[in-house]
Amino acid sequence: MWSYEELEAVAQRLRDHAEVREVAAVRNSDGLRYILIEPDGFSFGPALRDLVLDQVEPHNGTNVVAIVGSIPTDPDGTINRENCVAIAEALERTPIGLFRYEPPADQTEVALVELLLEMLPYQRISMTDNLPMLGADSLVIVELSAVLSERFGVQVGAIELFEVRDLRGLAARLAASMALQG
Structure with a gap:
């Protein structure tokens, strides 16, 4: 009811x-x-x-x-x-x-959200958000691609970032890529 x-x-x-x-x-x-x-x-x-x-x-x-x-x-x-x-x-x-609002649940998600909070004007970012929803334009996406490579040691292209369904999926992808390298 x-x-x-x-x-x-x-x-x-x-x-x-x-x-x-x-x-x-x-x-x-x-x-x-x-x-x-x-x-x-x-x-x-x-x-x-x-x-x-x-x-x-x-x-x-x-x-x-x-x-x-x-x-x-x-x-x-x-x-x-x-x-x-x-x-x-x-x-x-x-x-x-x-x-x-769905908070980060693991270390990769926490690290991703902390990075995005440095780049975007929000107080909290939900794991169900996606980058276009957060207002990330092409310049932010290109910068994010470079920073992800630097901080996480994985390559994620700008086009791929626009296509991720939500941040939880992006964090899972980052974690899988890091596991393959590590």
Whole structure:
């Protein structure tokens, strides 16, 4: 059973940011909370995830930030709870625009995330992110390719970096390449 959840002061703090127009929250039967964000302007999903996770407790992986076109409201301007639930249910089936934080789980993942945090303007990077999602342009990708070679001792071409599905897959590839060399 899905249910609408009041965020009260957290929602107001989020609305106080220029990047957020409106916010709502819905929880599924597994306890996963979908925080629906209607952005104001253009912001990368991971940047909005950082913004939300800085305001929302707990940080234990039960929060998913969902970037939506608009938060449905009733004629009186109040958030339409039933439509928010419907949006979250649809997002769970087709997870486009969902940004969940999944921390690194091993040494290679930790080293990769630390490297990316040096290069990109984020506070946290999820292992489910990919480089284009993080806003890494071709210059960053070329630089990353060189730094991966230097730090990990493996060659990963820029084209390959654009094609990796997520950072967990990239870390696994790096670990496998290092094992073959070592």
